Amino acid sequence: MADLGRFGLLGALALALYAVAAAALGGRAQRWEIVRSAVRALWGVAALEALAGGVLVAALLRRDYSFAYVAGHTRDAQALLYTVTAFWGGMEGSLLLWAVVLSAYSLAALRSVARERPQLLAGVAAVCAAVAGFFLVLLTSVASPFVTVPFPPQDGRGMNPLLLNPWMAIHPPALYLGFVGLTVPFAIVMAALWSGAAEEAGVLLARRWMLWAWYCLSLGLGFGAKWSYVVLGWGGYWAWDPVENAALMPWLVATAFLHSVMIQERRAMLRQWTVVLVVLAFGLSIFGTFLTRSGVLSSIHSFTQSPLGGYFLAFLAIAMLAAFGLVASRWEALRSPNVLDSALSRESAFLFNNVVLLTIAFAVFLGTVFPVLSEALTGRRMNVGPPFFDHIVTPLALGLLLLMGIGPLIAWRRASAESLRTSFLTPGAAGVVVGLALTAAGMRPPGAVLAFALCGFVGGTVALEFARGIRVRRAHHAEGILPSLAGLVLHNRRRYGGYVVHLGILLVVAGVTGSQVFSTQRVATVRPGDAVQIAGYRVRFDGLEQATREGALVVSARLRAFAGTRDLGPLEARKNLYLADSEATTEVALRSTPRDDLYVVLTGWTAGGDATLRLLVNPLVMWIWAGGLVLSFGAVLAMLPERRPVPVLVEAPAGAWSPGGP
Amino acid sequence: MTDAVMVILAVAIAAWVLAPLRRPADPSASRRGHAARESDS
Numbered sequence: 001m002a003d004l005g006r007f008g009l010l011g012a013l014a015l016a017l018y019a020v021a022a023a024a025l026g027g028r029a030q031r032w033e034i035v036r037s038a039v040r041a042l043w044g045v046a047a048l049e050a051l052a053g054g055v056l057v058a059a060l061l062r063r064d065y066s067f068a069y070v071a072g073h074t075r076d077a078q079a080l081l082y083t084v085t086a087f088w089g090g091m092e093g094s095l096l097l098w099a100v101v102l103s104a105y106s107l108a109a110l111r112s113v114a115r116e117r118p119q120l121l122a123g124v125a126a127v128c129a130a131v132a133g134f135f136l137v138l139l140t141s142v143a144s145p146f147v148t149v150p151f152p153p154q155d156g157r158g159m160n161p162l163l164l165n166p167w168m169a170i171h172p173p174a175l176y177l178g179f180v181g182l183t184v185p186f187a188i189v190m191a192a193l194w195s196g197a198a199e200e201a202g203v204l205l206a207r208r209w210m211l212w213a214w215y216c217l218s219l220g221l222g223f224g225a226k227w228s229y230v231v232l233g234w235g236g237y238w239a240w241d242p243v244e245n246a247a248l249m250p251w252l253v254a255t256a257f258l259h260s261v262m263i264q265e266r267r268a269m270l271r272q273w274t275v276v277l278v279v280l281a282f283g284l285s286i287f288g289t290f291l292t293r294s295g296v297l298s299s300i301h302s303f304t305q306s307p308l309g310g311y312f313l314a315f316l317a318i319a320m321l322a323a324f325g326l327v328a329s330r331w332e333a334l335r336s337p338n339v340l341d342s343a344l345s346r347e348s349a350f351l352f353n354n355v356v357l358l359t360i361a362f363a364v365f366l367g368t369v370f371p372v373l374s375e376a377l378t379g380r381r382m383n384v385g386p387p388f389f390d391h392i393v394t395p396l397a398l399g400l401l402l403l404m405g406i407g408p409l410i411a412w413r414r415a416s417a418e419s420l421r422t423s424f425l426t427p428g429a430a431g432v433v434v435g436l437a438l439t440a441a442g443m444r445p446p447g448a449v450l451a452f453a454l455c456g457f458v459g460g461t462v463a464l465e466f467a468r469g470i471r472v473r474r475a476h477h478a479e480g481i482l483p484s485l486a487g488l489v490l491h492n493r494r495r496y497g498g499y500v501v502h503l504g505i506l507l508v509v510a511g512v513t514g515s516q517v518f519s520t521q522r523v524a525t526v527r528p529g530d531a532v533q534i535a536g537y538r539v540r541f542d543g544l545e546q547a548t549r550e551g552a553l554v555v556s557a558r559l560r561a562f563a564g565t566r567d568l569g570p571l572e573a574r575k576n577l578y579l580a581d582s583e584a585t586t587e588v589a590l591r592s593t594p595r596d597d598l599y600v601v602l603t604g605w606t607a608g609g610d611a612t613l614r615l616l617v618n619p620l621v622m623w624i625w626a627g628g629l630v631l632s633f634g635a636v637l638a639m640l641p642e643r644r645p646v647p648v649l650v651e652a653p654a655g656a657w658s659p660g661g662p
Numbered sequence: 663m664t665d666a667v668m669v670i671l672a673v674a675i676a677a678w679v680l681a682p683l684r685r686p687a688d689p690s691a692s693r694r695g696h697a698a699r700e701s702d703s
Contacts, residue, residue, distance in 0.1 A: 007668045015679065036682040044675045051671075 005146040008052035013136035019129035027122025046103035065152040075158035077551040092145035123191020167227035175220030181213030186282035214254040215635040222628040233586030240389040246288030256357040342414040349407040405458040430460030451513040497638025504631025514620030535617035552576040573602040
């Protein structure tokens, strides 16, 4: 079986290399039969990678421990779900997932490119095949999931217990769908520049793909935060961990792109900038994978010991040199005919938004690589902790929130003082009312009051935009407010989807502010029957229980929560001790309401039945998850195709490739 | 058995991928492709 997997990967590598050469040659010589052959080769790559993936899944399900990967990432007692998710639980499997996802994306991209911009087909095929080729080189050399051992063990080592959680089952695929998705806009833009179509550089076609990748990255970040909150048991959801930052950086750049591309569409401005953002987003997706897979994060020395890091850096350097070289060669052709008319314009607000997003991305990049840089330069590893990120990112994020409220209110090109006064009156008043009300209610940290006031301002802006749209629509259609709202959103999905995403973001900001600024914590050692008071809650400890489950000794603290005299019901905080791995995982006792989360962690216990509990009350955490849902809804809305037909610029070459298949 | 599957797969995929090269090229398709490219630049 392992032979079949190895064959699949080697065959896919050969086909990918052929596809690069054939697509480049066919595109350059305008020989469509060669391009068609290259596209077929990419279908072959996808089929053979699917075969390799199937072999690995079958080996995992059969628990075939003659595969070193299977023995390392599953065991007899592992639940079926986690036996399947072990596919991406280790380095080799996750790289195979990268390759499989990339192939699926490549085929989908080729279909849409063949339909809408067939002259880009050869370039897109060449770039997708080159990226696939790189991952296949890794999978067939230093990171093969099909290494076998002559004497298989009786049982496997199993997956890291921390990963045995439903959120961790879906977090990596979502993140990978986002990371890999950034390859497609990159391929489209590179193909456009290569083919000489520099006037819009394929950016408008790339936008839809970027939006999808951005959506998947958002989901991945959200799932990761939820996992961190419920499994790691430290009370938070975001720790500025390098792995989190690796996903945040391309997300920030993709967000900047999604805003700057609107200026390109509307005013044909920022063309050079949007192309640079596409290249940067792709580069950061490879850099993120490098960070998490090279071992460089634990120490620069482990990086030099692992060949994977060297491969990644070499590929990243070549890809960035080639991409920026191509961009530089088309720089003048990309120059915009239009200039900024006024600092008081929507273009200007979007430009500021881009500058702030890129500044945050750069700060996160600097903080993430600082330990590596310091170790390389001075021999001493110096970490910048969360305070560095908090100090830099918080004011920038508040500035971004302000721009989120301002952008939709300002007119394109040039705004008059009168129009500004009219537009800002309601949202500005909403922000001021929120700020004053919270101050009057006793909220003191000025940063928190400012953040909530800005949320009120953004909320006011979004509400005003919806109200204006409904008013205009009702002037033309005789319908009620709700049908009018539905009609408005359905006929302008992209615009109002974007506003719904803004609503989601402001919910997330409100949740982060509430939970970061107003969290309370207590640590207490208690005997059965004792109760601990915290922030209006009383938590009674009713005793410990022990059980053995799925290879772990599970110690549970039975708790009961009260708010005043009201009984809120039982809770259970658990510690799972995986003795074979000397690992422990936490299952938090959690009671969530829109107002706050009661969060209890069992941190220790004695043979006499006493327990040490860490209790937190984190306000507004539920708003973060609700914000994620709202953001998802808005993003899906914005991704749905518009009802207006997309104009087809050129007729597809009949002999080149049929959109219906290879 | 596995070896036979691999050989058959390899031959079938290679033949399918290379098939467009063996067909006479459609010159009108190439011209249209060229025109498409020119209309875009």
